[in-house]
Structure formats: C-alpha cells, structure tokens
Amino acid sequence: MKTLGKLAVPVQQMAEVQAQRSLGAHAFHLCLLLPSFPPALPGQFIMLRVTEGGDPLLGRAMAVYRIERSRSRVILEVVYRVVGRGTDLLSRVIPGRRMEVMGPLGRAFRLPPPGTRPILVGGGTGIASLHLLAKVLAAARRAKSDRRFRDLDVLIGARTRKEILCRADFAALGARVRLATDDGSQGTRGHVAALLDKVMAEGKRRGHPFGLVYACGPTPMMEAAWRICERDKVACQVSLEGPMACGMGVCLGCAVPCRVESPDAAIVSPPARYKLMCTDGPVCDASGLEWGWEEGPAARPEGKAS
Ligand SMILES: Cc1cc2nc3c(=O)[nH]c(=O)nc-3n(C[C@H](O)[C@H](O)[C@H](O)COP(=O)(O)OP(=O)(O)OC[C@H]3O[C@@H](n4cnc5c(N)ncnc54)[C@H](O)[C@@H]3O)c2cc1C
Ligand code: FES
Structure with missing residues (x-):
C-alpha cells in the first residue's frame, strides 16, 4: 500500500x-x-x-x-x-x-490501493486524527477520476450530540458524514462501530463495497471496527491513542502486543512481541495487533463510549 x-x-x-x-x-x-x-x-x-x-x-x-x-x-x-x-x-x-x-x-496512514473504497470512522476525540487524512483523500478525489476517491464517507461517534466533534470541517471537505451517539440524541443510536457495520453492509448490497477502514478512537471502538473488518475480510488501519510518555521510542511505556507472524516464533504463546505505539504506530494495520490488551489506569474515559 x-x-x-x-x-x-x-x-x-x-x-x-x-x-x-x-x-x-x-x-x-x-x-x-x-x-x-x-x-x-x-x-x-x-x-x-x-x-x-x-x-x-x-x-x-x-x-x-x-x-x-x-x-x-x-x-x-x-x-x-x-x-x-x-x-x-x-x-x-x-x-x-x-x-x-x-x-x-510516528507513522502515517497509507493510501487505499487502486480500486479500493475507503471509509473513515472516528469515536470521541479520535476523529481529530482523521481530518488530515480526509483532506488528502478529498484533494486526491478532486485531482483524479480514480474510483476509490469517488465518495468520501466519514462516520463520527460520540456519547451525546454535544460531544460530536469536527462534523462541519469534514462536511466542508465534501465528505458524506454520518453520526452515531450512545444516547441517540443525534444520528443513529448506539456505538459508531455498529453504524460502521450497517454502512458496510449497505455498500455491499449496492455493489459498491468498502475495501479499507481507517479507524481512530477508544481502543474498544477500534477493536470492534477491526472485528467487523476481520469478519468481512476488509483491510483496517487504526491510529492508536493510548497513553504515551516520551513519544519517541525511549521509555517503552506505550508497548502494545502484536501478532506473531514468523512461524519460528509460533512456539511462544502470544503475545510474544510488542509494538511501540509512538514509533511503530500510532498508525498500524489492525490485523497485526493482538487485540484485547488492558490500558490499565490510563484507559481513556471515553473508552466506555463509542
Ligand atoms: C498519537 C496520539 C494522538 C492523540 N491525539 C489526540 C487528539 O488529537 N485530541 C485529544 O483530545 N486527545 C488526543 N490524544 C490523547 C491525549 O494525548 C490525552 O488525552 C492526553 O495526553 C491526556 O493528558 P492529561 O494530562 O489531560 O490527562 P492525564 O492527567 O494524563 O490523564 C487523565 C485521564 O485521561 C487518561 N488518559 C491520559 N492519556 C490518555 C490517552 N492517551 N488515552 C486514553 N486515556 C488517557 C488517564 O488515564 C486519566 O484517566 C492522543 C493520544 C495519542 C497517543
Ligand atoms: S511513549 Fe515512550 S516509548 Fe513510546
């Protein structure tokens, strides 16, 4: 990619x-x-x-x-x-x-491969990490007649209507923005991952499926997005936002477990390896992570929300 x-x-x-x-x-x-x-x-x-x-x-x-x-x-x-x-x-x-x-x-998002339709999904303040990406995709859409940039779909999740962030900025880029709130005060009631599931099913039904999900938000939200992608065999890039101290690979405080790809390492029960969120991420392929880690005392309060 x-x-x-x-x-x-x-x-x-x-x-x-x-x-x-x-x-x-x-x-x-x-x-x-x-x-x-x-x-x-x-x-x-x-x-x-x-x-x-x-x-x-x-x-x-x-x-x-x-x-x-x-x-x-x-x-x-x-x-x-x-x-x-x-x-x-x-x-x-x-x-x-x-x-x-x-x-x-840190590392950046990668562009969708040719012919792949992307969708952006942000929960809480995680949506802020996707704005620059939306801007690049919107510019590419204007510059090329590439099918993958035909639409720019963005899903924003928050606990309540008042907590929805950046909607107007994404709309100004020409994005089709859909909302989900935990309490149903705006958009679909429920978690933004559930909305993603619905929108992806809709895309498939209409013969215009999404091939790449970009997700950022609380870890449980990103994991839920990844589970949907894994089930549907769709690629998923996530931007991890767990607590960081140095931000430059020195303190090792931001390690997250990743899947062991090497057959030699298969004898070690997973998680056998770690990625540093700050230097190997924050953007990672969701398929390479060993999901389900605890963020301990630093777990983001929004983790309970979408
Ligand atoms: C790569 C990256 C990009 C980020 N981008 C944004 C952004 O654009 N906008 C934004 O609002 N936030 C963003 N964050 C999260 C932001 O860094 C934290 O909210 C911030 O460090 C909290 O600092 P604090 O001193 O206010 O809170 P603290 O006093 O350190 O902590 C207060 C509470 O927040 C929790 N907390 C602290 N840091 C995090 C974290 N990183 N994730 C989850 N919970 C945390 C703590 O456990 C505690 O419960 C990003 C994090 C990362 C790693
Ligand atoms: S934050 Fe220090 S190593 Fe990542």
Missing part, C-alpha cells in the same frame, strides 16, 4: 498560541503559530508541552488536525478534550502564550 509521502525528521520548537476556541463539552480547537515546522502526514502526531512550574513534566500527544504553511510561518491546529491536568492547562492558554512542540512523530 502506498504511503502518503516521506516521514520528516521531527523537531522540537517553541510555538505561540494564535487562537483557542471552545467547541463545547470541554473540547477545544487550538491554533499554534511557528516560524517553521516539517510537513506532517495524516496520522502523525505532536507532543505538546504546557507546564505550570515544571508540572506536568511530559508533553501530551495530540494528532495534527490541520497544518497550513506560508513562506514565513506555519499554523498547526489540534482539537482536543480536557481529560486531566495536561489538557486542562492547555485549555487555559491564551493568545501569545508560548509552548514546546515536538514532531511530527
């Missing part, structure tokens, strides 16, 4: 807050201004470090939502929800405040 470009060497830089606005339900859209920044590919992330008296010590991982560059500056955007100390501090920064940014980090 073709990559979307070459991964740039990450840098560490100071950024200035250009703007921050509330999206409701403790979610925010932050715009950072930098003199320069390497190109970020869809699925890559940055570590943002905003501290008060040195606390918290570590940066917080955020997907690159949008990146715009002109000759003299780069604007980096992230969309996030407040879940703890780091994101709470982030939500209180005002224009002019400076913070440390490291990135772009």
Whole structure:
C-alpha cells in the first residue's frame, strides 16, 4: 500500500498560541503559530508541552488536525478534550502564550490501493486524527477520476450530540458524514462501530463495497471496527491513542502486543512481541495487533463510549 509521502525528521520548537476556541463539552480547537515546522502526514502526531512550574513534566500527544504553511510561518491546529491536568492547562492558554512542540512523530496512514473504497470512522476525540487524512483523500478525489476517491464517507461517534466533534470541517471537505451517539440524541443510536457495520453492509448490497477502514478512537471502538473488518475480510488501519510518555521510542511505556507472524516464533504463546505505539504506530494495520490488551489506569474515559 502506498504511503502518503516521506516521514520528516521531527523537531522540537517553541510555538505561540494564535487562537483557542471552545467547541463545547470541554473540547477545544487550538491554533499554534511557528516560524517553521516539517510537513506532517495524516496520522502523525505532536507532543505538546504546557507546564505550570515544571508540572506536568511530559508533553501530551495530540494528532495534527490541520497544518497550513506560508513562506514565513506555519499554523498547526489540534482539537482536543480536557481529560486531566495536561489538557486542562492547555485549555487555559491564551493568545501569545508560548509552548514546546515536538514532531511530527510516528507513522502515517497509507493510501487505499487502486480500486479500493475507503471509509473513515472516528469515536470521541479520535476523529481529530482523521481530518488530515480526509483532506488528502478529498484533494486526491478532486485531482483524479480514480474510483476509490469517488465518495468520501466519514462516520463520527460520540456519547451525546454535544460531544460530536469536527462534523462541519469534514462536511466542508465534501465528505458524506454520518453520526452515531450512545444516547441517540443525534444520528443513529448506539456505538459508531455498529453504524460502521450497517454502512458496510449497505455498500455491499449496492455493489459498491468498502475495501479499507481507517479507524481512530477508544481502543474498544477500534477493536470492534477491526472485528467487523476481520469478519468481512476488509483491510483496517487504526491510529492508536493510548497513553504515551516520551513519544519517541525511549521509555517503552506505550508497548502494545502484536501478532506473531514468523512461524519460528509460533512456539511462544502470544503475545510474544510488542509494538511501540509512538514509533511503530500510532498508525498500524489492525490485523497485526493482538487485540484485547488492558490500558490499565490510563484507559481513556471515553473508552466506555463509542
Ligand atoms: C498519537 C496520539 C494522538 C492523540 N491525539 C489526540 C487528539 O488529537 N485530541 C485529544 O483530545 N486527545 C488526543 N490524544 C490523547 C491525549 O494525548 C490525552 O488525552 C492526553 O495526553 C491526556 O493528558 P492529561 O494530562 O489531560 O490527562 P492525564 O492527567 O494524563 O490523564 C487523565 C485521564 O485521561 C487518561 N488518559 C491520559 N492519556 C490518555 C490517552 N492517551 N488515552 C486514553 N486515556 C488517557 C488517564 O488515564 C486519566 O484517566 C492522543 C493520544 C495519542 C497517543
Ligand atoms: S511513549 Fe515512550 S516509548 Fe513510546
């Protein structure tokens, strides 16, 4: 499968807050201004470090939502929800405040192979990791008469109507956006993975099946999406968003079990190998993971939702 470009060497830089606005339900859209920044590919992330008296010590991982560059500056955007100390501090920064940014980090999504129809599915803040990908797919659709880019289907899941994120931005890219909420306050009632199942069945019935699912959200949601893909023999790329400390392969704190492909290693009961989410991911083929791991105390609160 073709990559979307070459991964740039990450840098560490100071950024200035250009703007921050509330999206409701403790979610925010932050715009950072930098003199320069390497190109970020869809699925890559940055570590943002905003501290008060040195606390918290570590940066917080955020997907690159949008990146715009002109000759003299780069604007980096992230969309996030407040879940703890780091994101709470982030939500209180005002224009002019400076913070440390490291990135772009991790591996990126890969393009759908020729003739393959993709679908994007995001749960909670996971949808933020798919926006740059949607932008690239939308641009490819405009540039080519390739069948795989004919439609851009996006499914967004949230607990309630108020927590639905980024819908207008995806619609502005020309995407067909469908929604699922746990409480049924907007879109289909239930988990977004159930909506994926329905939409995939619809595609098959109409003779225009989906061949690749891009998923990001709470781990149980991504696992549910993968189970549907596994059953239907559809490829699935996921962007893992478990807790990270260093973000660059040093602390080994973000290891997730992966399937053992080598026949020699089959004598070792799985999980025998691990991937580091920050450097081997965050984007991985769902088929290569040994699903069902516990995220322990750091499991995202949204994990119970879609
Ligand atoms: C590659 C990547 C991209 C990400 N992109 C985004 C994004 O675009 N927008 C966004 O809102 N969030 C994103 N996240 C999650 C974000 O990094 C965490 O929400 C953040 O680090 C929490 O920091 P905190 O100090 O506010 O919370 P903490 O005080 O560290 O934790 C508060 C609560 O959140 C849980 N938690 C902390 N980190 C995570 C995590 N990574 N996953 C699940 N639960 C966690 C903790 O267990 C605890 O229950 C991303 C994570 C990764 C790994
Ligand atoms: S977060 Fe430190 S190794 Fe991945």
